[in-house]
Amino acid sequence: MSDITKSGFSRRSILKSGAAVAAASTIPTGWAIAQAKPVKIGLMLPYSGTFAKLGENITFAIELLIAEKGGKLGGREIQIVKLDDESKPENAPQNADRLVKRDQVDVLIGTVHSGVQMGIHKVVKESGTLTIVPNAGNDVITRAECAKNVFRTSFTNWQSAYGMGLALGKKGVKKVAWVTWDYAAGNDMGAGFKEGLQKSGGQVVQELKLPFPQTTFQPLLAQIPGLNVDAVGAFFAGGAAVQFVKEYAAAAIKAPLCGPGFLTEGTLAAQGASAEGIETALHYGDGLDNPKNTAFRKAFNAKAGRDADVYAVQGYDAAQLLAVGLEAVKGKIEDEAGLYKAMRAAKIDSPRGPISISPSQNVVHNIYLRKATGGQNKVIGIAAENLADPGTGCKLT
Ligand code: PHB
Numbered sequence: 130m131s132d133i134t135k136s137g138f139s140r141r142s143i144l145k146s147g148a149a150v151a152a153a154s155t156i157p158t159g160w161a162i163a164q165a166k167p168v169k170i171g172l173m174l175p176y177s178g179t180f181a182k183l184g185e186n187i188t189f190a191i192e193l194l195i196a197e198k199g200g201k202l203g204g205r206e207i208q209i210v211k212l213d214d215e216s217k218p219e220n221a222p223q224n225a226d227r228l229v230k231r232d233q234v235d236v237l238i239g240t241v242h243s244g245v246q247m248g249i250h251k252v253v254k255e256s257g258t259l260t261i262v263p264n265a266g267n268d269v270i271t272r273a274e275c276a277k278n279v280f281r282t283s284f285t286n287w288q289s290a291y292g293m294g295l296a297l298g299k300k301g302v303k304k305v306a307w308v309t310w311d312y313a314a315g316n317d318m319g320a321g322f323k324e325g326l327q328k329s330g331g332q333v334v335q336e337l338k339l340p341f342p343q344t345t346f347q348p349l350l351a352q353i354p355g356l357n358v359d360a361v362g363a364f365f366a367g368g369a370a371v372q373f374v375k376e377y378a379a380a381a382i383k384a385p386l387c388g389p390g391f392l393t394e395g396t397l398a399a400q401g402a403s404a405e406g407i408e409t410a411l412h413y414g415d416g417l418d419n420p421k422n423t424a425f426r427k428a429f430n431a432k433a434g435r436d437a438d439v440y441a442v443q444g445y446d447a448a449q450l451l452a453v454g455l456e457a458v459k460g461k462i463e464d465e466a467g468l469y470k471a472m473r474a475a476k477i478d479s480p481r482g483p484i485s486i487s488p489s490q491n492v493v494h495n496i497y498l499r500k501a502t503g504g505q506n507k508v509i510g511i512a513a514e515n516l517a518d519p520g521t522g523c524k525l526t
Pocket of ligand 1: 241244265314
């Protein structure tokens with residue numbers, strides 16, 4: 130039998146020479162090159178503006194999970210590229226394009242603001258880039274506009290607000306006003322809140338809105354006493370939520386304030402006594418007694434120097450979901466079918482409790498009822514168990 134290999138070298142001569150063997154094995158080819166390269170993750174998040182702290186907490190938590198896995202997911206080194214999207218929808222397509230085309234990221238994790246998410250979505254639907262949404266809740270992303278390369282580990286705006294409306298009506302509350310920013314998140318949450326409330330016997334009698342990211346709340350607050358409502362539901366988040374809750378308390382309005390939990394999430398220290406007693410509904414709460422949450426909160430505080438909140442949890446779970454996918458395909462991110470199949474089937478131990486992924490690739494989770502007490506969003510019940518968004522109009526399967 131001939132001893133000549135296809136390359137024209139004698140097999141025996143290659144084996145005989147240690148140096149030659151070493152040289153041959155270090156010439157990377159095809160899959161070996163892809164394996165050696167780190168998986169590049171683009172973080173498109175707000176690092177400035179009213180949502181800056183949200184973007185920071187998501188980032189800290191993603192970095193934490195990667196560090197806990199020894200800097201590798203599915204055996205691949207991870208490289209992170211960060212881009213401040215400033216929560217500006219008008220810049221979103223260009224920013225997403227920069228990550229996808231210039232930086233050539235393998236995965237995009239972003240973002241917080243629903244309007245910016247629309248810009249990302251246009252770009253990644255076309256490029257096919259794997260995208261994990263760690264906050265923005267606009268319903269349409271995992272409904273009519275759903276895409277096989279887009280997953281969400283945070284919530285839909287509907288999920289967060291529906292639970293609150295449902296719980297409020299069950300308490301016998303009848304007439305309610307809804308106050309928010311006039312953009313996708315405020316409007317989606319308004320619709321979910323209304324639906325839950327109606328289902329349990331109440332109704333929204335007035336909606337008061339102002340443009341994002343404005344915080345001139347006084348003209349809206351001045352109208353509330355005249356509405357004679359039993360309660361006021363509101364969606365604001367980040368720095369604006371701090372201001373809104375303080376101004377609401379200062380206005381001494383009788384109707385109790387409530388809302389999707391973003392209103393008091395990561396903000397209680399700054400809101401102080403003005404937040405005391407506010408009831409909210411969210412997929413996370415302080416004092417959730419499970420081992421994952423205890424360990425996560427300790428590790429997050431050690432890294433970030435502040436307490437974890439829902440945004441941190443959502444970031445951590447975005448990285449956990451990616452880890453599930455990459456581990457299933459042993460780091461071979463090009464194996465799209467294997468990657469997405471594993472991600473769709475993921476059952477994740479989240480600090481919020483067990484989570485899974487719905488057919489439209491949005492997270493399924495419990496909605497907890499919380500009450501702001503002594504600087505904590507204490508869990509006082511469950512508003513909806515294992516709540517999945519209906520995913521209306523999504524055809525992925
Ligand atoms: C959103 O724009 O979807 C959004 C932003 C901040 C939140 C929740 C939702 O806390």
